[in-house]
Structures are given as structure tokens and as C-alpha cells.
Amino acid sequence: MGLWFSLFSIVILVLLVVGGVEVFSWDSLFGVLIPYAAFVIFLIGIIYRVGKWAKTPVPFRIPTTCGQHKSHPWIKANNLESPYNSLGVIGRMALEVLFFRSLFRNTRVELMDGPRLVYGGTKWLWAAGLAFHWSFLFIVIRHLRFFTEPVPFFVNLLEGMDGLFEISVPTFYLTDIVIISAVTYLFLRRVVIPQLRYISLAADYFPLFLILSIAITGVLMRHFYKVDILSVKELATGLSTLNPVTPEGVGLLFYIHLFLVSILLMYLPFSKLMHMGGVFLSPTRNMANNNRMVRHVNPWNYPVKVHTYEEYEDDFRVKMKNAGLPVEKE
Amino acid sequence: MSESELSNVPKPDEFMAIDHKPPKSGWMETPVDFKPGNYCFPAKAKNLKILDMPNPREWSPTDEDWKLPENWKEIIIEGIRERLDKYRSFRIFMDICVRCGACADKCHFFIGSGDPKNMPVLRAELLRSVYRNDFTMAGKILGRLAGARELTIDVIKEWFYYFYQCTECRRCSVFCPYGIDTAEITMMGRELLHLLGLGINWAMEPVANCFMTGNHLGIQPHGFKETLEFFAEDAEEITGVKIEVPINKKGAEILFVVPSGDYFGDPGTFTCTGYMMLFHELGLDYTWSTFASEGGNFGLFTSHEMIKRLNAKIYAEAKRLGVKWILGGECGHMWRVVNQYMDTMNGPADFLEEPVSPITGTKFENAKSTKMVHIMEFTADLIKHNKLRLDPSRNDNYIVTFHDSCNPARAMGILEEPRDVIKNVCNHFYEMPENTIREQTFCCGGGAGLGTDENMDMRLRGGFARGNAVRYVQEKHGVNRLACMCAIDRATLIPVCDYWAPGVEVTGIHEMVANALIMRGETERETDLRGEPLPGKEEKDE
Numbered sequence: 001m002g003l004w005f006s007l008f009s010i011v012i013l014v015l016l017v018v019g020g021v022e023v024f025s026w027d028s029l030f031g032v033l034i035p036y037a038a039f040v041i042f043l044i045g046i047i048y049r050v051g052k053w054a055k056t057p058v059p060f061r062i063p064t065t066c067g068q069h070k071s072h073p074w075i076k077a078n079n080l081e082s083p084y085n086s087l088g089v090i091g092r093m094a095l096e097v098l099f100f101r102s103l104f105r106n107t108r109v110e111l112m113d114g115p116r117l118v119y120g121g122t123k124w125l126w127a128a129g130l131a132f133h134w135s136f137l138f139i140v141i142r143h144l145r146f147f148t149e150p151v152p153f154f155v156n157l158l159e160g161m162d163g164l165f166e167i168s169v170p171t172f173y174l175t176d177i178v179i180i181s182a183v184t185y186l187f188l189r190r191v192v193i194p195q196l197r198y199i200s201l202a203a204d205y206f207p208l209f210l211i212l213s214i215a216i217t218g219v220l221m222r223h224f225y226k227v228d229i230l231s232v233k234e235l236a237t238g239l240s241t242l243n244p245v246t247p248e249g250v251g252l253l254f255y256i257h258l259f260l261v262s263i264l265l266m267y268l269p270f271s272k273l274m275h276m277g278g279v280f281l282s283p284t285r286n287m288a289n290n291n292r293m294v295r296h297v298n299p300w301n302y303p304v305k306v307h308t309y310e311e312y313e314d315d316f317r318v319k320m321k322n323a324g325l326p327v328e329k330e
Numbered sequence: 331m332s333e334s335e336l337s338n339v340p341k342p343d344e345f346m347a348i349d350h351k352p353p354k355s356g357w358m359e360t361p362v363d364f365k366p367g368n369y370c371f372p373a374k375a376k377n378l379k380i381l382d383m384p385n386p387r388e389w390s391p392t393d394e395d396w397k398l399p400e401n402w403k404e405i406i407i408e409g410i411r412e413r414l415d416k417y418r419s420f421r422i423f424m425d426i427c428v429r430c431g432a433c434a435d436k437c438h439f440f441i442g443s444g445d446p447k448n449m450p451v452l453r454a455e456l457l458r459s460v461y462r463n464d465f466t467m468a469g470k471i472l473g474r475l476a477g478a479r480e481l482t483i484d485v486i487k488e489w490f491y492y493f494y495q496c497t498e499c500r501r502c503s504v505f506c507p508y509g510i511d512t513a514e515i516t517m518m519g520r521e522l523l524h525l526l527g528l529g530i531n532w533a534m535e536p537v538a539n540c541f542m543t544g545n546h547l548g549i550q551p552h553g554f555k556e557t558l559e560f561f562a563e564d565a566e567e568i569t570g571v572k573i574e575v576p577i578n579k580k581g582a583e584i585l586f587v588v589p590s591g592d593y594f595g596d597p598g599t600f601t602c603t604g605y606m607m608l609f610h611e612l613g614l615d616y617t618w619s620t621f622a623s624e625g626g627n628f629g630l631f632t633s634h635e636m637i638k639r640l641n642a643k644i645y646a647e648a649k650r651l652g653v654k655w656i657l658g659g660e661c662g663h664m665w666r667v668v669n670q671y672m673d674t675m676n677g678p679a680d681f682l683e684e685p686v687s688p689i690t691g692t693k694f695e696n697a698k699s700t701k702m703v704h705i706m707e708f709t710a711d712l713i714k715h716n717k718l719r720l721d722p723s724r725n726d727n728y729i730v731t732f733h734d735s736c737n738p739a740r741a742m743g744i745l746e747e748p749r750d751v752i753k754n755v756c757n758h759f760y761e762m763p764e765n766t767i768r769e770q771t772f773c774c775g776g777g778a779g780l781g782t783d784e785n786m787d788m789r790l791r792g793g794f795a796r797g798n799a800v801r802y803v804q805e806k807h808g809v810n811r812l813a814c815m816c817a818i819d820r821a822t823l824i825p826v827c828d829y830w831a832p833g834v835e836v837t838g839i840h841e842m843v844a845n846a847l848i849m850r851g852e853t854e855r856e857t858d859l860r861g862e863p864l865p866g867k868e869e870k871d872e
Contacts (some may be wrong), residue, residue, distance in 0.1 A: 005475055041516050049425075056418040059634075062741070064503040064511060066769040069743030071696050071707050075750070076713060080853045081769070082743035083664065084696075096507070102432075103507045107765055107797075110434045115346035117441065119765040125432060129507070149852045196431045198352035199451055201477040203468070204429050239590055270468055275508055276424035283419045284509035289743055292700035300416060304635055305382065306642040307541050309621050315542070316551050316620075323552035326578050328650075 002202035005193070010209045013263060015254045027246040030255045031235055036244075038262035050261025050277045059298040061291050066105075068294075082289045089288050096285055100130055125189070132182035135175035136211075138162060139218075142173070146236035168223065176219050183212045203272055210264055215277040217257040228253045336829055339790060346794065348444035351433075358459070358479050359454060362488040364391050367787025368779060369554065370494055373534035374646065377529060380538040381636075385527025391490060394851035396483070396570050403481055423510045424461045427454060433502035433512070438773050447492050450502035450512040455486055457519055476502055490528050493519035495788060497777035498594050498631070499511045500737035504769050513830050516778070521633040529632065533779030535647050536628040544623040545590035548657045551620035556711035557593050558618065561603040565844075568861075570853030572584075573610045574828050578651070579617035581686060585648045588659030588704075589626035591817030592838075598820045599661060600859040601838025605705070608840065611849045612689050614716070616657065624663040626817060630671075638675040639666055642700075645676050648842030655685035656702040660838050662735035662816030663777065665704060669742045670842030673700045692713040706747040708814060709843060713754045719848040724858065725756035726865040728811040732761070733796065734771035738799035743771075747761065748815055751839055757845040760807040766799035789822065790829050797830020804831050812836050 020026040037265035069082025079088035080095060084097045095101040103126040110118045143161065162318040187208045191202050221227045231247040232254055268274065280286065288294075313320070313327055320327050353360060377388035384595060387397050399405065409573040414421045433450040440448040447453060457476065462469030462478035469478030479485070500511035536546030542552055549557070555577055555750065562573040570763060576582060586609070609616055619786060622643045629636030648656055658668060673679065682701040685694040692711045694703045704761055712718050732752055738744045745768050753759055766772050775792025776785075790797075803809040812834050820836055827834040845858045856867050 007528045010675070030752050040416060050732055052423055053425075060414060060671055060674055062419065062790045064500055064509055064740055065743035066740070067743060067747045068697070071694075071744070071747065072692070072714070075710075078743075090458060096509075100507055102505055102509065103430075103771075105505055106432050107436075107505075107770075109441060109765075111346065111348075111350065111441070113343070115342055115794075115798075116497060116801075117795060119763065125430060129430070136752065152611045161745050193431065195434050195446060195449060196429075198357065198446055199429050199431065199434075199449070199455065201429070202472070202475050203390075203477060225636060247759070272428045274427040278422050279508045281418065281422055282426075282509040283422075283478070284503055284511045284514075290696075291669050291673060292697040292702065293695065293794065295678050295699045298674050300758050301675065304639045304642070306639055306646075309643070309646060312542075319550060319552045319745050325551055326580070327553060 002200060003205045005202045006205035008211050009206060010213055010260075013260065014213070014256055017259045018252065020209045021252055021255045022322065027242075027255070029047060030259050031246040031250070032239065032244040035258060036234065037237060039264040042265040042268060045266075046274075047186045049269050049274055050281075051282050053278065057299045058287075059284050059300060061287045061296040062283055063289045064288045065289050069289055072218075075238060082287055084290050084293070086288065091287060093280065093286055097279060100126055103129060104296055124269070128182045128185045128189075131178050133188065135179040135182065138175045139179065139215075142175070146233050147240040170222060172223070176215065180212065180213050180219070187212070207264075207267070207271065207273055210260060210267070214257060214264065217253055221251075222254050225251070225253055227254050232278065334448070336786075336825060337784050339787065339829065346442075348442075350440075350444045352385065352446040354731075355454075357786065358474070361484055363493045364487075364491060365787070367785065368495070368790075369491055370530035370532050370782050370785045373529035373531045377531065377534040377538035379528070381541060381576070382533070383529075383534075384525060386853070387527065388689055391487070391542035396487070396528070398483070398486070402486070402526050405525050406481060406486070406522055409466070409525045410461060411793060413518050413521065414461075417514075417518070419511065419514045421452065422561075423515055424458055424465075424506075426508050427451065427510055428807045429455075429460070429559070430507065430537070432505050432507065433510075436502045436505050438497075438499070438501070438775060438792045441787070442541075442618065442775070442794040443495075445495075445790070447488070448495060451508075453492050453496060453512055453514045456485070456492055457515060460485060460582060466765070483632065486523070486526070486528070489519050490523055493523065493794075494530055494780060494797065497736070497773045497780055497792065499773035500740040501770065501779060503545055504740060512564060517630075520631065524633055530779060530782075532785075533631045535627050536779075537632055537636060540624050540628065544619075544643060546619045546624055546626060547590050547594050547627060547797065548553055549590065549594070549623065554593070554618075554620045554623055558602075558606070561575060561593070565603050565607050565859075566792045568857060568859065569607070569857055571607075571610065571847055571849050573606050578619055578621075578787055580651050581653075581655050582615050584614065584616040584618035585644075585653040585656045586618055586624065586659070587622055587625040587644055587656060587664075588627035589664050590624045591626065591659035592659060592661075592822055595821060597837055597841065597860070598817055600841040600844075601820070603859055604840035604842075604844030605659060607847060607849065608709070609810075609842040609848060615688065617651060617653070619647045619651065623746065625658050625661050626665060626669070627667045628779055629813070630663050630667055632675060634671075637667055641672050642676050644672065648679070648701075649681050649804055652706065653685040655697075656682070657703055657705060657708060659705050660815035660817070660840060662737040662818055664817075666741040668700065668702050672702070680777045689717050690836075692859065704742075704744060704747070705840065706744060706751060708745040709840070710750045713751060720755055720843075720846045721848055722755050722757050722846050724845045724855070725842050727760070727858075727862070728756055728815050728837070729755050729758040729760070729807060729809045730811045730837075730842070731759070731800065731807075731809045732767070733774070733812055733814040733819060734767050735763065735814055735819050736771060736773050736777060739769055739771050741769040748813075748839055751843060755842045758807075758810055760803050762799040762803050766795065772799065774816075774822040774826055779819050781822040786815035786825065792828060793822070793826030796823070797826045800827060800834055801831035804834055810834055813839055815839050823835050
């Protein structure tokens with residue numbers, strides 16, 4: 001159900017642009033108003049969500065330890081898997097955010113006759129996830145070319161790397177191939193693996209379809225139905241300099257692309273895609289395992305009802321005395 | 331655990347004829363089925379009354395009517411709201427799961443049962459679906475499509491079943507790219523259930539006992555003293571050395587706290603005897619306490635408040651007795667509480683001193699705030715400094731493997747110390763496969779309050795992954811002893827081994843330490859602590 005709903009939503013969104021631009025010529029709506037609104041919603045949404053998390057206290061220090069803790073000097077502590085100081089935490093988070101450390105650990109288990117279990121490594125999810133996220137980042141940075149004049153050196157540099165193989169004219173970007181393959185893989189595994197299909201929601205398919213559509217429209221514009229790149233840059237620069245224009249000839253495909261990007265921006269803060277921010281705040285990962293060294297303070301720690309020693313001794317005094325155990329009150 | 335109970339379980343190949351493929355009906359459309367052997371009996375009213383907990387009454391999960399308070403729904407929704415505002419972990423874990431499925435086959439209960447709701451991701455969705463429905467915009471607008479569902483009695487029943495099919499072992503959290511910890515979600519789920527008076531007796535009776543008598547088993551002070559003295563006599567019979575048992579001794583240097591399982595049932599009792607022999611040999615100035623006679627804390631399986639209520643006695647007793655620091659025995663969840671909650675909840679322990687080993691002079695820098703040292707850190711330090719005379723050949727009949735308990739591994743990171751000690755006290759040690767030890771260790775299947783016999787079917791399923799790894803080293807290396815440093819393990823791994831790897835016995839580490847320990851003035855030992863002949867002494871036994 002979630003799959004079809006998501007696919008259907010994408011089709012509707014595309015048709016909206018087709019109707020809006022082709023029939024009603026609402027170029028400014030799709031070229032200016034919606035992108036601006038999306039950007040504002042994106043910013044406010046992210047700040048709101050992250051703010052809400054940040055505002056929520058962390059009462060206990062609960063890191064998941066994945067390596068040797070710090071104890072005796074002759075036992076090698078693992079500061080990356082069980083960090084004992086801030087440096088370790090930064091290292092652990094960097095590995096997590098940049099290289100998906102935990103996912104790299106992934107294994108799969110199979111139940112064989114016997115019965116017995118067989119474990120194997122499985123890196124596909126890790127590889128596809130990493131490929132997807134990194135290519136996405138590269139593509140976003142590459143797009144800065146449209147919003148800047150002069151184009152910053154690192155954008156040119158990245159673009160050069162990305163188009164290294166100079167296949168076709170204009171050069172086919174590696175990241176385009178990677179992102180489309182990776183998203184396709186992430187989608188297929190969701191459909192093919194029964195357990196995964198069982199847990200998948202519309203909220204899982206929709207972003208995949210959305211990002212895939214964005215990538216495909218981008219590739220189509222660059223290689224197959226070429227848009228007037230100068231007009232696109234004019235529009236983009238106009239947006240970024242708060243001097244919006246909607247030049248002739250940017251074309252329907254571009255408006256579809258831009259609209260889907262706007263949808264992504266607006267959708268992101270209210271969806272699971274917020275894992276982007278959440279991963280930084282996850283208490284099992286971003287805290288040091290130094291509880292016994294440094295006291296962690298719970299801001300809402302409150303007194304609780306306990307059974308005191310005095311009450312306990314009152315209950316058992318006679319028995320304690322008979323057993324020869326010392327008591328406070330004779 | 332009686333033999334007869336295990337014999338009711340079908341043979342392993344039949345027992346494991348399960349399918350990991352989910353059923354046709356969607357999970358929201360599949361109502362919970364309370365299968366005998368797969369759930370725990372509910373908390374008795376008397377135990378809830380002792381603890382001033384809500385809605386004490388007699389009921390059964392198989393009843394149609396669970397006798398919930400009239401405004402049960404409001405209570406749960408408010409309960410969720412309160413916890414979202416108090417725990418960043420809870421809020422974030424509700425928000426950011428992408429359902430990548432990496433956690434699915436990491437759960438011992440899913441591996442052993444094939445029930446899709448035992449996939450950590452789906453266990454969390456049971457609660458997340460209600461969160462979405464009542465706390466998120468997408469859920470309010472899109473409903474079912476956004477993975478939201480209304481809170482109904484059936485949802486509550488489902489929670490009760492599945493939040494008590496999680497042992498809070500945190501294995502899934504190791505593999506989650508965002509560190510989402512199902513233990514945290516299960517803890518919240520159980521707290522919410524307790525608001526309606528829904529708990530299990532195997533957890534709540536120990537909690538009530540612990541609150542009143544100081545330990546889970548309800549052993550009273552005189553009984554505690556008799557038991558320890560009995561162990562001392564046993565040790566004297568074996569070694570010829572008379573061992574004193576200091577209890578409630580004011581002014582001792584160290585307060586020693588263990589899980590009560592250690593002085594209640596075999597084989598924990600041998601480990602308990604082992605501690606006493608070690609301390610006697612060292613001439614340690616320490617004391618037991620009848621009031622703080624429980625380091626374990628079934629509050630951890632109940633609610634955060636209950637952790638604090640039960641844990642408070644440890645610092646209180648250390649203060650009353652005027653000790654300098656605290657030493658803790660071999661226990662799993664006790665050490666999660668000590669490492670991650672105690673100082674925050676009941677500290678600062680500024681009336682204690684930073685722990686220093688009186689034998690080696692080693693400062694336990696890593697415990698300078700909590701002031702509580704793990705016995706494995708203590709003993710590893712003794713061995714490192716050659717303070718113990720050890721004869722590991724006395725354990726030569728043992729071919730040993732080591733089970734990392736969930737909490738010491740994943741909520742503490744104490745991985746090398748126990749291995750250090752084991753390798754020094756026995757000659758035959760083999761590791762289980764790497765996917766089943768250290769941070770990837772598998773639960774015994776009976777932690778977090780689930781180690782009760784009426785839940786045996788599910789325990790054996792949960793223990794399958796562990797049992798399977800034990801059988802592997804049994805076949806490969808002839809392993810016959812499974813060492814562990816957790817009192818729950820010492821109870822629950824016995825049926826797991828009896829069923830999945832018959833012939834392997836469970837042992838604590840300090841039992842092996844005491845076997846190997848050469849004590850001053852001891853007579854020549856004929857048997858180990860279990861009364862079984864030492865290697866080379868078998869003939870004389872006949």
C-alpha cells in the first residue's frame with residue numbers, strides 16, 4: 001500500500017507542475033515562490049526539530065559500548081568503540097557519520113538444518129548507503145555552480161573529479177550513476193527482502209522515489225533533453241541573490257526537477273530523513289563511557305521513596321540480635 | 331529448572347522448524363496470541379501494594395478483561411508525553427529510525443522464534459505507531475499510511491507480550507547506524523505498562539523483596555548470615571582453612587556487594603564461596619551487608635524510578651558502615667546500573683574515598699567518582715602484580731569458554747579483564763565464534779526479568795543463538811564449562827546448555843579462581859569447590 005501510494009504521489013506532483021507550467025504558465029510559482037517557501041520551511045523545520053531534541057534533557061549517560069573500556073593501564077582501551085574522553089567521542093561520531101561504522105559491522109545470520117546458525121558478513125547495505133549519501137553530498141556541492149559567480153574552486157575541483165572518465169558530451173558524472181544505482185538498490189532490497197517489505201511504510205518508499213525522480217530529471221536535463229543552462233543559472237542566481245527572475249526557455253523538465261527538490265526540502269524536517277540531524281544527538285553514540293570517572297547530572301533527578309536502614313532494622317532487629325548481627329538500636 | 335520441564339520441549343530440529351518470513355497479514359492486522367511458554371505471569375497484587383504501584387489486582391494475560399483503570403488511554407498518552415519531555419533518547423529513537431532493517435536478525439528472540447514483532451525495528455514500531463498517531467503531524471493527517479495507529483486495548487496487550495520478549499540486551503543497538511537502543515524503548519514501554527498495573531511477577535516479586543529485605547530473594551538477615559557461614563564451612567572442608575565472614579562490620583575498608591543469586595543457588599554459590607576464599611587469602615578488610623545484600627536491581631526491568639529506589643541502599647549502607655569504597659561481584663545488569671545510573675541517581679558519593687587496592691596500591695582511576703570497583707578489575711590487578719599463588723592445573727578438567735554477559739559487554743565494555751583472569755586460572759580456554767562474543771555477544775534468553783520457568787519456550791528460543799555457539803566449541807574443542815560473570819546467566823544458561831549443548835556446565839569466574847588459588851595453610855585439596863575430584867585425584871575417590 002505504502003509503495004503504490006508513494007509512487008502515485010510522485011506522479012501527482014509531476015502532473016501538478018506539468019499543468020501549472022504548461023497550462024497556466026505559473027512560472028513564478030514554481031520557479032520562485034515554491035522554492036523560497038520550501039527553503040524557509042526547510043530551515044525553520046530543521047531548527048524546530050533539532051531544537052526540540054536539544055531542549056530535551058539527557059538524564060543518563062547510556063553509551064552502547066562496542067569495545068574495551070578504560071581501566072588498567074596495561075589493558076588497551078578502545079577509545080573509538082568505547083570512548084573515555086571527548087576526543088574518543090569525536091572520533092566515534094566521525095566514523096559513524098562519515099563512514100557508517102555501525103552499519104559496517106552488519107552481519108547476516110542463516111538458520112541451517114541441525115539446527116545451527118551460520119553468520120556471514122554483509123556489506124551491501126553499508127556500501128549502498130555510503131555510496132548514496134556521499135554521491136548526494138557531491139551532487140549538492142556541484143549544484144553550487146548554479147548559485148555562485150565566480151564558482152568557488154572546490155566546486156570546480158569536485159566537478160573535475162566527478163567527471164574524470166569523460167564519457168559522452170557533456171561528461172557523465174560518476175555520482176549520477178552512483179546515486180541512481182544506490183537508490184535503486186535501496187528500493188529493491190525493500191521490496192525483495194520479505195522482512196523489510198513487511199516493515200516498510202509509505203514514509204520509506206516516498207523519499208526513495210522522490211530522490212530517484214530528482215536524479216533522473218537532472219540526468220535527463222543534462223544529457224537527453226538539454227535545457228538552456230544559461231537561463232537556469234540566471235534563475236538560480238536570481239534566487240540566491242534575492243533578485244528572482246523566471247527567464248524564458250528554462251523548460252518544463254527543469255521546473256519538475258526544481259519542484260521535486262522543493263518538495264524534498266519541505267518534507268525533510270518532518271520525516272525520517274531527520275536522521276541526518278538525529279544521529280549527532282543519539283545518546284548511545286555521542287557520550288563518553290566515563291560514568292564511573294565523571295558524574296553525570298540528571299537535571300530532573302527527584303527524591304524517591306526508599307526503605308531506609310532504620311526501617312529495615314526495625315523489621316528485623318530481634319532476628320538480627322539473635323543471629324549475633326550488630327544493630328544500631330539495642 | 332527441572333529436568334521434566336525440558337523434556338516437555340520438542341527435540342531441537344522440530345523446535346526450530348520456524349520460518350523467518352513474515353506472515354501474509356500486515357503486522358497491524360495481526361493480533362497478539364498469548365502462547366503458553368511465551369509469556370510471564372502477571373505481577374501479584376501484594377507485590378505492587380508493597381511498592382505503592384498503581385492498580386494492584388489479580389489478573390491474567392489470557393483474560394479478555396485486564397481490569398484497567400477507566401482512563402487508561404489518557405494515562406498512557408500522558409505517560410508518553412512525560413517521557414518524551416524527559417528523555418532525549420526516547421524522543422530521538424521515536425523520530426529517526428529509517429527502517430533499514432540492519433537490526434532485524436540481530437535479536438536472539440527473532441532468530442529463535444521467527445516472529446516478526448521480535449525484530450527490534452518492529453518492536454519499536456509497536457510504540458512508535460502510537461507516538462506517530464498522537465504526537466506527529468504526519469501521523470495525525472495520514473494515519474495508517476504514515477505508520478500511525480490508534481491506541482487500543484489490543485495494542486496494550488501486544489506491548490505486554492513483546493516488551494516482555496525483549497531482554498534489553500542492546501545487541502541491536504551495536505548495529506544500528508543511529509545507535510537506536512531497543513533496551514531504552516522496552517524500558518519506556520514497560521514503564522508505561524506499569525502505569526496501568528501491568529507487570530510480571532518474576533520481576534515484581536524480586537523488586538518487592540529487595541525493597542523490604544534488601545535482596546531479590548527475600549532472604550532475611552539471619553538467613554543471609556547462616557548461608558555465608560555454611561559456604562565458609564564448605565570451603566574449610568575442602569581447604570582446611572577456616573574462613574571468617576565479616577557482616578555489617580562498621581569501619582571496614584571495603585563494602586562488598588553481590589547479586590543475591592550468588593548466595594542462593596548453584597552454581598552461583600561456588601562463585602560466592604570463591605570470593606570469600608580470595609578475600610580471606612588476601613586478608614582483605616571488608617564487609618558484607620545484610621541490608622545492601624543485593625547488587626542486582628530488578629528495578630532496571632521495571633522503571634527508572636524503581637532503579638533508584640532499590641539502588642539507594644548501596645550508598646546509604648556504605649555511608650552507615652563508614653567504608654572507604656565499594657567492591658562489586660560478578661553480575662550483569664547490576665553493573666549496568668552501577669556504571670550508567672548509580673552515581674547519577676544516588677550520588678555524589680563524596681563520603682567515600684577514591685578506590686585503591688590495599689594489596690597492590692593500584693588506584694582505580696576509572697572508578698574515582700562512583701567509587702565502586704568491579705571484582706574482575708580487582709582480581710585482574712592482583713594477578714598482574716603477582717599477588718596470588720595460582721595452580722591453574724587444578725581446573726584441568728575444565729575446558730572453558732567465556733560468555734560475555736550483555737550488560738558488562740555493551741553497557742560497560744569490560745571485555746579483557748575476565749579473559750585475563752580466566753587465562754590465568756585455567757589451562758584450556760577457547761573463544762566462541764566472533765559474531766557471538768564481546769560487543770556482539772548473545773543474551774542467555776532470560777535476562778531483564780524473563781528468566782522464569784513459565785516462559786521456558788521463549789527462553790530456549792532466545793537462548794538458541796548462545797546455545798548454538800556453545801555447541802560449536804563443544805564439538806570443536808570439547809568445551810565442557812561455560813564461564814560467565816552474571817548471576818542471571820548462572821541461572822538461565824543452565825537450561826540453555828542442557829537443551830542446546832548438553833554436557834556443558836555453567837560456572838562463575840571466581841569459582842575457578844578459588845579452585846586455582848593456593849591458600850596459606852591449606853591442606854592438600856582432593857576436590858574442587860563442587861566436590862568433584864581434582865585432576866589426578868580421581869583414583870583416590872573410589
